[in-house]
Amino acid sequence: MKFSAASVFLLVATPSSFAFVPSKASPKSPAFVSSPYFRSTGPLSSTTEDDIEVLKHSIANNFRESDAKLASAARQQKKADLKNNDPKLAQIAAVETRAAVSAYLSQYQGQSGAAIIYSKLVEHGVEVVNGFSGGAVLPLLDQFHELHPRHGGKKPIRWITNSNENSAGHIAEGYGKSQPFGGKHLPVGVCIATSGPGLTNLITPLQDAICDGVPLVALCGQAATNAPKDAFQSCPAVDLTRPCTKWAYQIKSAAELPMVLDYAFYVARNGRPGPVFVDLPKDLQNQILTPELMDSFVETNLNEPNYDTAFCRLSERRRADGSVMQAVHIGTEGKGLPFQIIKDAENKYQIDAIPVVEETADTRDDFHADHNPTHTIVKNAPNGETLKEMVFDEGSTMAKEVLNLIRQARKPVILAGQGCNDSPEDLKYFAEKLQIPVATTLHALGCFDERSPLALNMVGMHGHPTPNFMFQESDLVICVGSRFDDRITGRMGSYIPKAREAAEEGRGGIIHVDIRRTEHKKQLAPSYFVHTTGKRFLQTMNALLHKDTEFGRASITAPWLKHMAQLQKDFPVKIPHFKTESIRIVNEQGEETLVPRTRMSAQSVVAELNRQLLEAGQMDNAIFTTGVGVHQMIAAQLITWTQPRQMLSSGSLGTMGVSLGYCIGAKLANPGKICISVDGDGSFNMTFTELKTLKEEGIAVKLMIIDNDGQMMVEYWQRLFHNNRLLAVRNTANPDYCTLAKAFGIKSVYCDAEEDLEAAMKDFLFNDPEEPVLFHVRVERTPCLPLVAPGQPLDDMILEDVEVDVDGAAAPS
Template sequence: MKLTGAQIVIECLKEQSVDTVFGYPGGAVLNIYDEIYKNMDSIKHILTSHEQGASHAADGYARSTGKVGVVIATSGPGATNLVTGIATAYMDSVPMVAITGNVPVSLLGRDSFQEVDITGVTMPITKHNYIVKDVNDLADIIREAFYTAKEGRPGPVLIDIPKDVTANQAEYEPVVPKKVSRCSKNITTESIEEAIELIKNSKKPYIYAGGGVIISEAAKELKDFAEKVQAPVTCSLMGIGGFPTNDDLYTGMIGMHGSKASNLGVTACDLLIVVGARFSDRVIGKPDKFANKARVLQIDVDPAEVNKNILTYHSVIGDIKKVLQQLNDRLEEQNHTEWLSEIKYLKEKYPLKYPTDCVSAQYAIEKLDEITEGEAIITTEVGQHQMWAGQYYKFKEPRKFLTSGGLGTMGYGFGACLGAKVGNPDKIVVNIAGDGSFRMNFNELLTAVRHNIKIIVLVINNGVLGMVRQWQTLFYDERYSFTTLNQDLDYVKLAESMGAVGFNITSKDQVEDVFKKAIEETKPVIINCVIDKDDKVFPMVAPGKPIEDVIVE
């Protein structure tokens, strides 16, 4: 049957079982939006306040559900407003399809009104991108884009569609989507056997887990593996939730703001088993001192990550779930009682701690964990509050902690919170923000109110750009260059002016009551939690220092 390009877009989204898209209309995508209007019974559209918010919402939807997030924007500035969100998804391996409009094919390359070469702009931050100049190619490109976004190491894909292509007609026949299979072609018997020998010969094994565990749905396999190896487990920021943070084997985050027990343990281990992690500079500190007593066994789906930042002794390339299943099937249970006792001692000697004589972010987050029983989905912006969330909320399952790890995008959390709540309507979803990040995206509160998306935003308000100020205090002789906000903002009135509900927290005895009221509310909620401007995130490793050189206060 003959359909217009715009109709083909919608039919292909239905083929891929897309139930929600996030976006913002404009001239170049009017034909697509006209078809969205006609198909509102099968595809929900969430109109955000800004295209960047839409891209982060698609990202949060994808991370929290495991599905592909979809975002639509018009040409020119609409498309370029997606760039930060696409880059965020790319750095954290999030499956997303971004659909942008463009000027008609005949006007491409002529500096036409609202024309941007968005495929050129996004080439470094997408797995692949396309510009569709012939409507006859449109359906196959959309199908290929969804497959590419999901297969192997996931990531964002962009499809740029000139306006006349959405108006032209082509033959369309429905196609069952190609199934994405787990990457296993590089998993050899030899590589598995060598990994097992390394584990058997180790007396002090340590597991360092990253976001790949969550992406490959391998949380159960990782837990079984850790118990079989009898090894302690540390996670990168992106790996949080891939292993239960309330488990006895878990030692906390690793790296710049990792626990002292994790950093000292990894430094002392003789085998570091790296599962779905990429050795970020924020994890390894001084590279030649990182785990320098250990052989490194790396398990990853992406061969490009092996020997990129840290040289490995052995690697197994393939889907994390598949690799761990094979290891678990063949590996005998190990006994490392003495090593685990040593790590337990470090955990007891160097616990996380914070001042208890006043309201603090750490206390608020611990109380939020207690009240929600660790079952909420937590999104964050970027800064001190992000680290405190990773340290003090107890994530027992994957896809509950959504944060911008690779790009470090201030402004990510509010959009991600919206997307996560849309994808998980029965879950409590909380965005933990700093007051600096809140300034970047609070326009999306209008989106939450417009669509009645019942989220909670906990603003950790210290009146400064907290993490940058912390660095200025420690490394720049307290020269606070443009990090003091001093904004006289009434968060309660701001929330109410937009149709939401606001609360203030200025003392510890208010925390529990406010959280309970916020959870019971039927409208979006903003909580302004006031803390001291000089509260700091500890532990901390100074940049360029070995990770065992931990500042604890």
């Protein structure tokens, strides 16, 4: 007797307490168990009644790992009868998976494509969506209206209309960058746009997000599938977005949407986070999910393994116990992930990622490993040759080797990257227990409280001098959650020479911890590479340290820390000041008087901002955003960073105009925080139309415009590298920003002299907490120093604004 997919669906769709869950590898099991992948050897049509009897036992007893003891003796007997290499096991596993997928899809039967999308947004905990309207996305937009019947009087997801799609993308980035950890769902930002120019306006936010690891889901309308070629506002959206996203896909049927959206959110949030893009033809937003569509989806994608299918297929795998399973592999070959169907605590079917439990040389899958860390450690020789690899945990001999190497190092430093943002307390314990100074990257500012005596602050091109000097002198660099970007290394061939020398002698070297296995040896070959999360590495090291109650560290690193204190004293970040001048003014009575006026630098303004927030005890409650330019690096240098994800800025792409959008997103995700945009006039001019959004939505952010009538960072480069031939760096007709704010009905404050700065800053920060405020600050043009010139070692810095000799062919990008 043969069974159809529909027959099997009837078997599995009845309410029960079981879940369709293959046994996962035990957390203590090796993450790279050697066993081959298998592929299905028979079609569904060859499945017999005997097979279905086995299937019944399998379904009835396939519990989660925690309930494995409840598995029946009958199922175990069947497993014994059908050897693991029997093709029937693969066939039965395929039947199980197809039945589970049918049950999963049936939860959305009768909904339109647009309704399914909205349902998935709710399931994934989305509370705010930014975007802009357009004809191709109207069915989806309609789902957000408070009067839509689906809401039944309940409050819908908050929809915010922006002034353009570019800003919508940056606001979603700000939301994803700053949404707090610890909730039911990992952080993510969501934006929606129409087809054509709506999509192309999102390219910059998508590229910004892929460069900086920002979790973002972008949903865009598209011309209908039956529209003529080159229809109005159609464009090759997937081709345009594929290079700047982790995954880009155009749906082919409403039946794909449940799995497409689940996969999109998983990929955006997991591994190194990043953007995904889903293209939504208008007719498929209106298409109703029917049994026929579901059957077609299952038969098309989940019959025989089909590696030409762009979306999903069956993927035969082995569980940790050696038994056969059929996963649903979503994504293209070589760049996709395996999932299983489970029932959650609310008795709802969902997809669940399968960890890396089996690898050989032939089956190694780096894309999978980049999203599901193997928690392994690799030891390399100084020449980069891999010596050995094993599981990384408290019992690992190589974990103990790493700890012993750290213990013997005389001049260790920690480089804390974005991968430490979810583990500030673990990092603090690790650094303090071992008495190791900590430097941070731009995106990690605040993950280590800079009020600590061990804080080196930001390292790199515009970093503090002290960490730049100390990295070059260090005998051991512990890099946790950073990828050795060129902005923090300087000339790579001259980077950390003493640590490389110590590696050769076996007394130091480089320990690199990263969630992506593909970062191993990408920029340099570390002594040890740990493929895990920053949090897991720190917790494992701390557990080992906690057991060693007799270990003392202060005497070993005391000279190193004394050296650090002296460097900080000798090489502070300098704040330019100007002489006080006497200015003749006419008072209200028409009398002339002389008043003292002192011009300001961007550095002095940021320093005053920092002072007032610290003295008011509000620094821990503040989030800062910046555009790109001198104001960005000055803020990074002079604000005392105390909390992770406190600094939101465009790092790798260097996108001007993002600060206002990031700030709006941060406030939406953190309504109880003081959200402050530290922006330059050049950056602010690009996106100030979002003042409309602030007023319409009543979003109480603080906007500080540091106005020097130009792009000072690039102007300084033209001065250094192009004989002071200035072009395209002066803004000679900036608006009156206070008048601009007034035009939008927003309060403004103005200051152009040191004598007024304290009072104006206090008004800006504290007097109107429930409404947006714009602070226009006029400053002189001063460069941001120190600066590691392009092509130079990390410790070769320009420290003062004086004439210096540079390589004219090495102008920075």
